[in-house]
Amino acid sequence: xxxxxxxxxxxxxxxxxxxxxxxxxxxxxxxxxxxxxxxxxxxxxxxxxxxxxxxxxxxxxxxxxxxxxxxxxxxxxxxxxxxxxxxxxxxxxxxxxxxxxxxxxxxxxxxxxxxxxxxxxxxxxxxxxxxxxxxxxxxxxxxxxxxxxxxxxxxxxxxxxxxxxxxxxxxxxxxxxxxxxxxxxxxxxxxxxxxxxxxxxxxxxxxxxxxxxxxxxxxxxxxxxxxxxxxxxxxxxxxxxxxxxxxxxxxxxxxxxxxxxxxxxxxxxxxxxxxxxxxxxxxxxxxxxxxxxxxxxxxxxxxxxxxxxxxxxxxxxxxxxxxxxxxxxxxxxxxxxxxxxxxxxxxxxxxxxxxxxxxxxxxxxxxxxxxxxxxxxxxxxxxxxxxxxxxxxxxxxxxxxxxxxxxxxxxxxxxxxxxxxxxxxxxxxxxxxxxxxxxxxxxxxxxxxxxxxxxxxxxxxxxxxxxxxxxxxxxxxx
Numbered sequence: 001x002x003x004x005x006x007x008x009x010x011x012x013x014x015x016x017x018x019x020x021x022x023x024x025x026x027x028x029x030x031x032x033x034x035x036x037x038x039x040x041x042x043x044x045x046x047x048x049x050x051x052x053x054x055x056x057x058x059x060x061x062x063x064x065x066x067x068x069x070x071x072x073x074x075x076x077x078x079x080x081x082x083x084x085x086x087x088x089x090x091x092x093x094x095x096x097x098x099x100x101x102x103x104x105x106x107x108x109x110x111x112x113x114x115x116x117x118x119x120x121x122x123x124x125x126x127x128x129x130x131x132x133x134x135x136x137x138x139x140x141x142x143x144x145x146x147x148x149x150x151x152x153x154x155x156x157x158x159x160x161x162x163x164x165x166x167x168x169x170x171x172x173x174x175x176x177x178x179x180x181x182x183x184x185x186x187x188x189x190x191x192x193x194x195x196x197x198x199x200x201x202x203x204x205x206x207x208x209x210x211x212x213x214x215x216x217x218x219x220x221x222x223x224x225x226x227x228x229x230x231x232x233x234x235x236x237x238x239x240x241x242x243x244x245x246x247x248x249x250x251x252x253x254x255x256x257x258x259x260x261x262x263x264x265x266x267x268x269x270x271x272x273x274x275x276x277x278x279x280x281x282x283x284x285x286x287x288x289x290x291x292x293x294x295x296x297x298x299x300x301x302x303x304x305x306x307x308x309x310x311x312x313x314x315x316x317x318x319x320x321x322x323x324x325x326x327x328x329x330x331x332x333x334x335x336x337x338x339x340x341x342x343x344x345x346x347x348x349x350x351x352x353x354x355x356x357x358x359x360x361x362x363x364x365x366x367x368x369x370x371x372x373x374x375x376x377x378x379x380x381x382x383x384x385x386x387x388x389x390x391x392x393x394x395x396x397x398x399x400x401x402x403x404x405x406x407x408x409x410x411x412x413x414x415x416x417x418x419x420x421x422x423x424x425x426x427x428x429x430x431x432x433x434x435x436x437x438x439x440x441x442x443x444x445x446x447x448x449x450x451x452x453x454x455x456x457x458x459x460x461x462x463x464x465x466x467x468x469x470x471x472x473x474x475x476x477x478x
Contacts, residue, residue: 038159038160038161038163038164039164040155040156041155041156041157041158041159041164042159042164042167042168044152044153044155044156044157045079045083045157045159045168046168046171047152048079048090048094048149048152048153048157049075049076049078049079049080049083049094049157049168049172050076050079050168050171050172050175052094052145052148052149052152053075053094053097053098053101053145053149054068054072054075054101054175054179055145056141056142056145057101057105057179058179060445060446066104066105066108066109066183067108067179067180067183068101068104068105068179068183069176069177069179069180069183070104070176071100071101071104071105072172072175072176072179073172073173073176074097074100075097075098075101076168076169076171076172076175076176077172078093078097079093079094079097079157079168080165080168080169083157083158083159084157084158084160087153087154090153090157091149091150091153094146094149094153095146095149098142098145098146100114102142103117103118109443109445110263110440110443111261111262111263111440111443112262112263116262116263116278116280133380133382134380134445135344135380199274199275199276200258200259201258201270201271201274202256202258202271202435202437202458202460202462203220203271203274203291203435204258204274205256205258205460206254206256206435206460206462208220208433208435208462209291209294209295211433211464212294212295212298212300212369214298214299214300214367215367215431216367216430216431216432216433216465217361217367217368217369217370217430217431217432217433218295218300218367218368218369218370218432218433218435219357219369219370219371219372219432219433219434219435220271220272220369220370220371220372220434220435220437221371221372221373221374221416221420221434221435221436221437222264222267222268222271222371222372222373222374222437222438222439223374223377223413223416223436223437223438223439224264224373224374224375224376224377224378224439225377225378225379225409225438225439225440225441225442225443226238226377226413226436226437226438226439226442226458226459227438227440227441227442227453227454227458227459228257228438228441228453228454228457228458228459229399229452229453229454230451230452230453230454231397231399231452233396233397234397234399234400234452235459237395237397237400237410238413238459238461239253239255239461240414240417241414241417241418241421242417242421242461242463244421246421246425247421247424247425247463249425249466250424250425250465250466251424251434251463251464251465251466252463252464252466253461253462253463254461254462254464255459255460255461255462256459256460257454257457257458257459257460258270258437258457258458258460259456259457259458260438260439260440260441260456260457260458261276262278262440263439263440264313264373264439264440265278265279265313266278266439266440267437267438267439267440267458268373268439269281269282271291271437272290272291272292272322272371273287273289273290273291273322274289274290274291279313279314279315279318280314282318282321282322283314283317283318283321284317284321285321286321286322287321287322288323290322290323291322291323291369292304292322292323292324292369292371293322293323294323295323295369296323296325296369298367299366299367300366300367300368300369301325301326301364301366301367301368301369302323302324302325302326302368302369302371303324303325303326303327303328303360303368303369303370303371304319304324304326304327304328304371304372304373305327305328305329305333305353305356305357305360305370305371305372305373306327306328306329306330306372306373306375307330307333307338307347307348307349307350307353307372307373307374307375307376308329308330308345308347308348308373308375309329309330309331309347310327310329310330310331315327315329316329324371328356328360330347330348333348333352333353333356334348336356336359337352337355337356338352338353338356339352339386340386341376341384341386341387342382342384342386342387343375343376343378343381343382343384343387344378344379344380345375345378347375347376348375349376349386349387350374350375350376350377350412350415350416350419351388351415351416351418351419352419353372353374353419354416354419354420354422354423355419355423357370357372357423358423358426358429361429361430361432362428362430368430373439374416376412377409377412377413377442379405379409379442379443379444380405381405381408381409381412382408383404383408387408387412388411388415389408389411389412392404392407392408392411393411395407399452403448403449403452405444405449406442406449406452409442420434424463431465432465433462433463433464433465434462434463435460435461435462435463436460436461436463437458437459437460437461438458438459438460439458440458441453441454441455441458
């Protein structure tokens with residue numbers, strides 16, 4: 001029976017307004033307190049694992065950056081896994097996740113695999129990042145983020161409710177999705193790989209080695225970060241010196257573009273060995289199919305010159321394995337009279353190398369193949385008196401006027417062309433064909449400068465010695 005005083009509804013059930021009203025707070029208040037207790041912890045977690053590890057990269061959205069949605073997802077998942085661990089464990093996980101994000105970001109900028117970038121870290125002692133304002137700012141930013149993370153992790157982050165976990169997961173997905181949407185337009189300029197791509201190179205396209213008959217020398221110059229400008233006037237600037245009458249009287253000019261993948265060493269393998277690949281495949285084995293080995297078999301003296309250190313990327317180990325019989329690196333170039341030029345990669349001044357190259361060619365009666373890899377135009381290029389990049393010359397080309405870094409790069413490329421042309425037009429310079437080609441596009445941070453260059457191709461310039469037997473310098477007369 002219903003208790004006395006209880007009202008019955010139409011179905012004959014007890015109906016008490018007081019009982020119904022007192023039951024709702026009894027059920028809802030504990031649940032509300034449980035969820036509200038999670039909010040400070042969820043807020044601390046979102047700060048540490050969604051905002052802080054990504055805020056620096058998000059700021060770069062203004063100027064463009066490599067896609068990072070995978071790194072955002074991975075960092076968020078790590079944060080969920082360690083959220084109930086000690087402050088020290090969480091901070092260590094945060095630092096490792098941030099380090100991986102930085103490595104992945106740099107690898108994307110330079111079109112490298114993260115594994116290749118990690119393998120190159122053993123050469124870090126050769127670098128001088130302090131000369132670059134950009135790298136200094138990044139270092140300060142990383143220090144600030146780590147400091148803020150350590151401070152934020154003083155607060156608990158170990159929320160346990162399902163709603164809070166779902167909110168955290170949704171925040172991770174939202175951040176990754178936003179990154180994907182923002183960076184999608186520039187994704188083709190980052191992290192490109194050669195998988196399933198038809199091979200081509202400047203050597204192949206230009207027919208450079210077709211004239212390897214032993215009657216003239218061959219000179220291959222791989223120019224650091226010389227990309228293919230999208231603007232026709234910028235592109236024409238690359239060949240301005242080669243169109244001057246003194247050069248045109250002796251050489252026939254042709255030009256074109258070749259696909260590229262990866263970093264400088266990948267560009268070297270592309271041109272020297274006629275395939276996609278990288279240097280670590282050749283450190284402990286030889287490849288007789290590479291151009292230097294083929295030319296050596298034909299009686300050519302093969303020489304490799306590089307304006308930087310020989311042990312960097314183990315060039316002193318793998319150059320002999322592809323057929324180079326003589327190597328001249330930074331220290332030897334300086335001993336022969338080259339100046340020292342600053343930069344993240346401090347090396348011999350590229351503008352001084354052509355004079356040394358002429359001496360190398362003149363002191364041998366064999367036909368020669370000389371390969372030269374430049375270094376001074378590696379980004380970022382500082383404004384420096386020793387590099388002669390303190391002031392950019394006046395130009396009618398808008399992009400070069402607008403962007404100081406592009407202007408400094410063109411200044412260095414102009415210096416290489418001027419120095420090389422000065423030697424090529426000398427009456428005593430041996431008969432030679434010269435091929436210049438970029439290794440990869442310049443890996444600018446920002447969209448505005450990066451978009452000035454073709455993301456898939458690099459330029460090549462061939463100077464073919466005109467056949468004038470009466471004007472030739474016989475090999476035996478050197």
